[in-house]
Amino acid sequence: MSDQPILRLFVIVMLIAIVVSLGMAFRSLFRNQGKGTGTVKALTIRVALSIALFILLMVLAKLGIIKPH
Numbered sequence: 001m002s003d004q005p006i007l008r009l010f011v012i013v014m015l016i017a018i019v020v021s022l023g024m025a026f027r028s029l030f031r032n033q034g035k036g037t038g039t040v041k042a043l044t045i046r047v048a049l050s051i052a053l054f055i056l057l058m059v060l061a062k063l064g065i066i067k068p069h
Contacts, residue, residue: 004065004066007060007065007066011053011057014049014052014053014056015053017049018046018049018050018053021042021043021045021046021049022042022043022046024038024042025038025039025042025043025046028042
C-alpha cells in the first residue's frame with residue numbers, strides 16, 4: 001500500500017472518522033444523561049464506518065491491490 005498514497009490517505013481518514021464518531025457518542029452520552037438518540041446515532045455511524053472499512057480492505061486484499069503481511 002506504500003505506492004498508493006490516495007488509498008493510504010483514505011484509510012487514515014476513515015479511521016479518524018471512526019474515532020470522531022466515537023467521541024461524538026461519548027459527548028452525547030454525558031450531555032443528555034443517557035436520554036435522546038444522539039448516542040445511538042453516533043454509534044450506528046461508527047459501526048457502519050467500521051464495517052465499510054473492513055469490507056473495503058478485504059476487497060482490496062482479494063483483488064491484490066493491497067498485500068496483507
